[in-house]
Amino acid sequence: MILLRLTGRSIANRWATALLTVLALAVSIALFLGVERVRTGARTSFGSTISGTDLIVGARSGGVQLMLYSVFRIGNATNNMTWESYRDIAGQPEVAWTVPLSLGDSHRGFRVLGTTEAYFEHYRFRGGQKLTMRAGEPFSDLFDATLGADVAETLGYKVGDPIVVAHGLGAIGFTRHEDMPFRVSGILEKTGTPVDRTVHVSLAAIEAIHVDWQSGARIPGQSTGADAVRQMDLTPKSITAALVGVTSKLKTFKLQRFINEYPEEPLLAVLPGVALQELWSLIGVAETALAGVSAMVVLTAVIGMMAAILSSLAERRREMAILRSVGAGPGTIALLTVLEAALLSLAGAVAGTALFLTGLAVAGPLADQAFGLYLPFTLPTAREAAILGIFVLAGIVAGLFPALRAYRISLADGMTIRQ
Template structure:
């Protein structure tokens, strides 16, 4: 009986109730969406590199080293000499080591020089290997493997030529040494998707006619001559390191940090990621707080709507009293209506969230490299929905108590 009366009462005020449900739904979708993006971003960052014990670079900050070596954000303060790289690689506790050289670009995408070991040892998302959508690993000096987003954005296919630009924001290109696309990687949801990968020797080859960051005027060395040169790198930007045993990680880190030949820094990727999230934690908290305030505002709006309808419903409540309803029953009716409204708003918000994820997921993945999974509601999300319904019932108690007093005072006569 109460359910039927409450439902009929809500339908009699369909437009007002619908607007309230929409406001609650939008606020719930915003709150859950912010949480999805926040956790998705955190997971995507954490899944970018897996199975790497240490990252080595020139001495700077741990977050800075992580950003430029893994996420291709920013630049290194200095390089690591090839001799130091070889010393580290020769240590007995090093299982594998992958060099990385950064600095050039191709149409806003970063170019990374590395070795064939990168395709063997780079792991992401709980140990997944890189896989090729088409083509093969670097086979020639001027071959390149491109990430999924590079191929899709620029429309490249196997065999297409690529001209690498000198630096990140330079109009100078290495047109005399064009590359050829030999492979296209499958989608990973990591910065690899937006990377043009070449060999370390190729990085040296395209800079044969360059000195101190500038091209030597009037000098062009033919490719045939370049192929005969010793193209051993002089320096690298960073290196990914795997150790033979996890218990050796900290000892190796300390040895690299105390390396006497030049100032180096070795970081643990997981620890550096925690430092990164500590830096952005204030903004993360502020965003969550804004979402909570939006939900609270929607619930307060529902309370205001109930308040504004009380005078219009005083005769209705008086009739209920005449047929035997107690003041407590009328109070309970208003609370029950608020629960129905909040539940409908919460369900609408959940539906809007998943509809938004279906539409926005590929765009967010492409634009920002953030993979946001479309999973069933987790316990935390269900707890948010229950909390919204409980909060809706709580804020409705204020107008419900007002209705309780009015029903006691009015009887059959509505006072004006």
């Protein structure tokens, strides 16, 4: 207890240097904890883009590619699956529900997704949350469109506004379906997933706007009016992919094997969790690099603390001489130096945690709103607490070198014969 009091008074005598040292340590540990929380938050947000879906089915390609274009709206399918195959799979006894997906069109840079009402009923994200409406209702008419939150916010749409879908992808659609405009029927609440950047229409609507099209181009001289299209059979000939839920988790692999060996056409069924894990492993290098950079920042701060303690030893020779004169040995002087490093490290860890939690409280909701990055405001997790413990331990270890230096200085001064 006496040693702690002596260490505290020694630090108080050099409060400006100590304060700057603690501040440097706090900023570095807050940065490291922030990177760790962003890393885990990104992984969680990434993995919670889709939940409750047992299989994703599409034309045979790669599992990651199928996940990218069907869930994240990135890239395009190499091929479509026929409607007959989709209906056959949907009719299997293991299947509880299905959601067909049709991609290929866009609206001012945002993807257009053709689907059915089952999409709003069965699509889940972030641990089982359902899609909810901010305004209006999901599409019900042939030319209704339901917008994701980012689409409505970026383009300034509200319920009742007309929109025109363009053929193909790109921010500027040169081939637009102007003869069959849509009406905004509803706007979804923000989800922090690709749903926010999607324009949702019915499968029948996708067929309707392509009545006068063949092989990706408009048929010259042919123009069918919207009223005439409503009287047609708009059953799709093919779809891009499908989300599938099974009646029992035990039947998932049986259904997956049936689809992967489907005799009518080459299809692929992937488990979302497996595909997400494979996808994350591909981009995990950047995550590791970021964690490495923040670790170097912490290491630099610890080395800075060690340098600050070393530089103060020359100023503290008088202090050490007084302690020696009252009976303190060189080992006690060294122990005081180690205790100083421990107290500074502990103060830096506490201040860094407080700074981290303050930043999390302010930036967490903003990150969720702007980027869909879920950063929950919670006390440090077990992993983060372990990081703090390692940081304090590293500070103590870093204090051993100044302690050894103080031991030698104190020993030399104690052996000097003063006249």
